[in-house]
Amino acid sequence: MxxxxxxxxxxxxxxxxxxxxxxxxxxxxxxxxxxxxxxxxxxxxxxxxxxxxxxxxxxxxxxxxxxxxxxxxxxxxxxxxxxxxxxxxxxxxxxxxxxxxxxxxxxxxxxxxxxxxxxxxxxxxxxxxxxxxxxxxxxxxxxxxxxxxxxxxxxxxxxxxxxxxxxxxxxxxxxxxxxxxxxxxxxxxxxxxxxxxxxxxxxxxxxxxxxxxxxxxxxxxxxxxxxxxxxxxxxxxxxxxxxxGGKSPVVVFADSNMERIAETISGLGFYSAGQNCIAATRVLVEESARDELVQHLTKRAQALIVGDARSPETTLGPLISARQRENVEGFLNRREPHVEIVTGGGRPAGLTGFFLEPTIVTGLREGDEMAREEIFGPVQTVETFRDEDEVVRRANANRFGLGASVWTHDGARGLRVARGIKAGSVWVNTHAAVATELPFGGFKxxxxxxxxxxxxxxxxxxxxxxxxxxx
Known part of the structure; x- marks a missing residue:
């Protein structure tokens, strides 16, 4: 009908x-x-x-x-x-x-x-x-x-x-x-x-x-x-x-619990196959904690169950259309030589819908396309930074300003970075904490x-x- x-x-x-x-x-x-x-x-x-x-x-x-x-x-x-x-x-x-x-x-x-x-x-x-x-x-x-x-x-x-x-x-x-x-x-x-x-x-x-x-x-x-x-x-x-649109930076300092962070941002990065304006898909991690966080993120991504959205066991569904999947694949295919796909990047075998494997990408540098533009798919990118001033500058180094999160045990630093990031919502030690009573919208x-x-x-x-x- x-x-x-x-x-x-x-x-x-x-x-x-x-x-x-x-x-x-x-x-x-x-x-x-x-x-x-x-x-x-x-x-x-x-x-x-x-x-x-x-x-x-x-x-x-x-x-x-x-x-x-x-x-x-x-x-x-x-x-x-x-x-x-x-x-x-x-x-x-x-x-x-x-x-x-x-x-x-x-x-x-x-x-x-x-x-x-x-x-x-x-x-x-x-x-x-x-x-x-x-x-x-x-x-x-x-x-x-x-x-x-x-x-x-x-x-x-x-x-x-x-x-x-x-x-x-x-x-x-x-x-x-x-x-x-x-x-x-x-x-x-x-x-x-x-x-x-x-x-x-x-x-x-x-x-x-x-x-x-x-x-x-x-x-x-x-x-x-x-x-x-x-x-x-x-x-x-x-x-x-x-x-x-959004390109929500997830700023992770080395004093944080990497396993806990990975658990949270993996779920919020791959929810709705990454097709969410505040998806936790752009990760900026302090250099000394990079390897540990990537390891946890990769483990989480590989544990996702890709399948028909109607199945109660499915944790990663399809993209909305063949065209959207091709758009996301285009980002991966155009990646700069120094950018590495750690896991995923392909189409899962045996599924007829518009699916793409959960993907972790590392090695991004300032100005790279996937660091600047909204991918809107199941792709989580990882960049590194050295200090507070650098990460605030890089978090703001694109046209978007919808959401962001800061992860640190240092409360004063968390507030300083939250203040410095130009976004309509900035969360400290959490991500996508949206409520009906609170305003939601963006800058830039x-x-x-x-x-x-x-x-x-x-x-x-x-x-x-x-x-x-x-x-």
């Missing part, structure tokens, strides 16, 4: 079907229609038509609807997990907790939107009482990525809806299945037009960006696509929230705007209302 768009509270079929593929098997699961300009226009018009009524509802009313949606998602997690595993190739055992996180995102934003803060009303101007209102922006276009489809859709649409906006969601073209299921769950909970889902690729996204009925855009994805979105949104001055080419804890501010605008006290 083919997928459908969801517009104004109803499922809507379409033409120009494209294949949806299971990356574990390379087999076609279903088909989805490419949204025509008419379908995009209908979705935006539906969102625009529902905007005033939804925005005028009390925060408590909207929160109650979102809490009901959160419960519906929680009740359906088993089905949603099966869809996500088949569609995105995310291993079923480790991914279950990540998917459940989406429920928490809905519940948190539903409650937090009831207590949005603004400056206290007062007489900041003589003879005039001023108050500051926070109001919804209008219609928000949410564009979700393929590497964590449902969670990263919810981090955008939940705060947008909670603050009184209506939404047109466009999932990634190759991973739309959980977005459509979310729409089915929302159909009996949210009023028609409040949440709309349109399917398709670049033409659909560009039609949304060019539509005058869209007021803001929230996007997670690559730097190049983010730049294109920012360029197109700027033509009509649409507000944009962009969470883009990793984008701008914040999700999770700071997302409510992104989807509201401030209005100063001044009232004269004179009769």
């Amino acid at each position: 083919q997928l459908q768009h969801f517009v104004n509270g109803k499922m809507l079929g379409g033409e120009n079907l494209f294949e949806i593929v299971n990356p574990s098997t390379a087999e076609t699961i279903t088909h989805a229609p490419l949204a025509s300009p008419d379908v995009v226009d209908a979705a935006v018009r539906a969102a625009r038509g529902a905007s005033a009524t939804w925005g005028d509802q009390t925060p408590g009313y909207r929160a109650a609807a979102l809490l009901e949606l959160a419960q519906a998602v929680e009740n359906d997690l088993g089905h949603l997990l099966d869809l996500e595993v088949a569609n995105a190739g995310l291993p079923i055992t480790p991914y279950a907790d990540d998917l459940a996180w989406g429920v928490d995102v809905i519940r948190y934003t539903a409650g937090a939107a009831r207590v949005v803060e603004a400056p206290a009303a007062g007489e900041y101007i003589s003879g005039c009482t001023s108050m500051v209102r926070r109001e919804p922006l209008g219609v928000v276009c949410c564009i979700a990525p393929w590497n964590d489809p449902l969670l990263l859709a919810l981090t955008k649409l939940a705060p947008a809806l909670a603050t009184g906006n209506t939404v047109v969601l466009k999932p990634a073209p190759n991973t739309p299945m959980t977005a459509v299921r979310l729409a089915e769950l929302a159909a009996d909970i949210l009023p028609p037009g409040v949440l709309n889902v349109v399917l398709g690729g670049q033409p659909t996204g560009e039609a949304l960006l060019e539509h005058p009925g869209i007021d803001a855009v929230a996007f997670t994805g690559s730097v190049d696509t983010g730049k294109r979105i920012a360029e197109m949104a700027a033509r009509t001055l649409k507000k944009t929230v962009l969470e883009l 080419a990793s984008g701008y705007g914040r999700e999770f804890g700071a997302s409510l501010d992104e989807f509201t605008g401030t209005k100063h209302v001044g009232i004269s006290l004179e009769e």
